Amino acid sequence: MPKAKTLRAPQPEPFRQTLTSVAANLQVGDWQLSHRDLKLPGTPPCSVRKYTLHGGKQEGVDVIEVDNGALRFTVIPTRGMGVLRVEMGELRLGWDSPVREVVHPKFVNLQSRGGLGWLEGFNEWLVRCGLESCGAPGPDKFRTPTGTEAALDLTLHGKIANTPASEVEVTIDRTPPYRIRVRGRVDERGLFGPQFELWTEISTEPGSNCFRVEDRIRNAGAVSQEFQLLYHVNYGPPLLEAGARFRAAFKRVTPANAYSAEHVRQFDTYAAPTAGFAEQVYFLEPLADDSGRALVMLHNAAADRGVSMTFALDQLPCLTLWKNTGAIADGYVTGLEPGTGYPNPRQVERQAGRVPRLAPGETRSFAIDFALHTDKAQVALASSAIDRLQG
């Protein structure tokens, strides 16, 4: 008779599908999988689908769509594992950039237009900025790992968003709650430069209105290395509209420049689309709850739809609010941007002590939890949590 007391049921290995692999010299073409293929009992209909985009500047871009039965998100391995959009019923996380195609990095010259070439491919809902640098373009002077003086002409928001993933896989747990994960490794490496390995993961559970972005950066080099990471998370309609509100508990808000300072009293509310609107930027120091986590929210004018983001301040101490409420055609958008720092020139950030370093072999983790709110009660719940934090 088996010693059932001391036995633990073996945890079945998750389902795993490699979609891209430098190690295995593999690039899977069109591929899809549904809950039926995995025979997951009692889950809503969910699916994962990988396909390739065609035409114009999106020729050859791979995307992965995950549908958890309640919400759907689209990951772009070819663009550094950014997330194009998230949809749940009529609620959409994302925006309508003037850039209409999912631009392949081979068509992006980051040095174009005075270091602003990044803007020619920018249309994701969530795009990572970094890793060697992020923020405004321009010259930076610094010391290399070997101690010599060096100068670099940095480009806007760094390279990671225009770097194709080297390893991409989908995993699905075979035990409840059957978590679905899209994972990808994006490398930013070169001789005499940083040697970063970024493992990204976006995951959700069948039927859930929540999902999580969780990343690990490793310094694969033998010398200590500066890095910067900022999550440029961008929202247009329907969340963004006249009367929409940004909510956060915070210690301090600092306008990024004189023009933003003029409008700081209305920094947390939004105007209707306005042709010729000049962007406003605010730097916030969020407050954390007892577990060290900050909670921020964007909700619409009626406060019956919203999205909240929670993240640990020891990972992402800074939050940038980007208000760019120009005409719809020009990209009516606001960015809620948790980061290791603010998107100033790296020189400024370094002087302010906001450019962290990774020791040789060191790994740092970052996570943001997203929740979509689709009625007044949910929005109110998040709102009062923020009020409590501020209070």
Place this chain on the structure above:
Amino acid sequence: MPKAKTLRAPQPEPFRQTLTSVAANLQVGDWQLSHRDLKLPGTPPCSVRKYTLHGGKQEGVDVIEVDNGALRFTVIPTRGMGVLRVEMGELRLGWDSPVREVVHPKFVNLQSRGGLGWLEGFNEWLVRCGLESCGAPGPDKFRTPTGTEAALDLTLHGKIANTPASEVEVTIDRTPPYRIRVRGRVDERGLFGPQFELWTEISTEPGSNCFRVEDRIRNAGAVSQEFQLLYHVNYGPPLLEAGARFRAAFKRVTPANAYSAEHVRQFDTYAAPTAGFAEQVYFLEPLADDSGRALVMLHNAAADRGVSMTFALDQLPCLTLWKNTGAIADGYVTGLEPGTGYPNPRQVERQAGRVPRLAPGETRSFAIDFALHTDKAQVALASSAIDRLQG
């Protein structure tokens, strides 16, 4: 009994084949069609064929060849719908650039060699320069649509020729004269930048010695935007040879620089290929006929082969003549270049009032008609039309 009097025969929809479409996520592979497939009665044998180039820097470039039974032209969707060459019997429109491959934009860095990277892919018969800027590379200071001062380091002749088309289609009318059209949309868009949609069309009729290039530029943004457009139309042998002539009726010709001024008396005739020849450039103000259209021609020494170009001066008021009669191996070529301005630095063109603006949503159209002349009579006919205009 039907009221036949008031009935109009329904116009049959043209045959239409989409070859590339971002909207439909479509990229058709090799494809072809002939007059037999369409059962067009009474036309000479004509065909359209799309295929992909391979090897070196042309790997992955799509081209479309149209043969109208008399002449044949080759369009390059991957390079902004430029036209590689036109052939009719022994007459060839085009030139032998040192660039021997049809270079994929992924291999072009416009900022290379001090903003002259464009030259590393330049070998088309007709290539559009623009749309945000064209002309000489270098710094430009200007006001953005939102009124702030901005500076850009512009690259030679802008980006449009190195932008792949987002939508490409072939249409053929099912009623006489069975016009064949290759149409493509090329976008030049980005956040905080211009938002241009360029619809190009090149069309011809079965059996004709003529064809037409017709373009529309739309400002898809919500703010007014400067633009520049120049058709860099380039001719080598057999039209270009010692004794070949450029013909145009014009108000004024202005040498682009002191060196060109030294040779202004011979500005409209050509020398044999000359190793080490330094380029000469002339800016012309063409004269129009009663319908507002200019006529220019290039013909060979014997005046028994030529090409004429007609265009409306309210669309394209400026004509640049580029003489670059170096050795055959170095690219023996002349450019007849109708444009909204001249290829000076944009700063110069703006000060001269030659950088037009498009209001939000505004569309501007441009057309050039080309006719190939294959005997003395045809050349003489065009010549005397030019003489009448000048007179």
Place this chain on the structure above:
Amino acid sequence: MPKAKTLRAPQPEPFRQTLTSVAANLQVGDWQLSHRDLKLPGTPPCSVRKYTLHGGKQEGVDVIEVDNGALRFTVIPTRGMGVLRVEMGELRLGWDSPVREVVHPKFVNLQSRGGLGWLEGFNEWLVRCGLESCGAPGPDKFRTPTGTEAALDLTLHGKIANTPASEVEVTIDRTPPYRIRVRGRVDERGLFGPQFELWTEISTEPGSNCFRVEDRIRNAGAVSQEFQLLYHVNYGPPLLEAGARFRAAFKRVTPANAYSAEHVRQFDTYAAPTAGFAEQVYFLEPLADDSGRALVMLHNAAADRGVSMTFALDQLPCLTLWKNTGAIADGYVTGLEPGTGYPNPRQVERQAGRVPRLAPGETRSFAIDFALHTDKAQVALASSAIDRLQG
């Protein structure tokens, strides 16, 4: 009756397989061939195999692996016919660059990081630097072929290594010793720029421990043109290790800078991997034997494994020794770099008379012979040859 006396047995044409051809609009997919297919009598098992790399920045890169039965080398047509690595048993020529993928040129921006973008794709065992320029990045002033003053902001080591081959073929002689050749043409051409055609060849014989790299550069233009060529040949473990030695007979060794001068006494020996090691560079003038050829060697600490390189000094008069013995993770490597000059800024090299010119149509050839040594006797033999030369 045949005049048998004067007849010479017809030499059978070598086996020839075109793999890439712009001229034939051809790109062969996966392909392989073995000694069995060719029925070569008495050779060891040898093979040639072409395939494509996938994932990350290596998506779409073609490689060709040649196995001569004793050694194996991997050529990269997509990266200018560079050689990724050579292997013979446990002996490996190559190194472990922080760049882990064979990076497609479409992902390389040579102007990145102040003209150091080349480093983001650098991981070959043998990579050619040139052809218009090689060496340190930065501004250069010079006279164009037509005599005008010109300025260029040069990028590190030029363009040729990030240019895909236009023609690639494999040939195998049908008569002993059945030499196997991988040949490729790489063009560096543009209007108003150089017009170089580089034919590369790497060849070996079945069963041999030797192979040869043999290149021809032709100036296809009609005016005289400067060029630079340097073979950046890079070695990591197992040859490179603490106590490994560089051997060469030379007239003079010149440290490239003050820091290198401090360590000039140990210039020909190597330390163990050292995190944070700053590179040292030495410029050598090698001595030639009676046939005008130099011999250099790198061998391990035990002097029982090594590689020797021989080359003609009238082709490659300069030898640069690059010592970059940082941590394994950062790229523990030394470069033995025969060239037409040293990798100084081109301005410096021109002033020193080390920037050769090619007349119109002129061709120059370059060859390096490599031999792999796998025991003490072989290393000693090469060593004593070097001693004799120095003596």
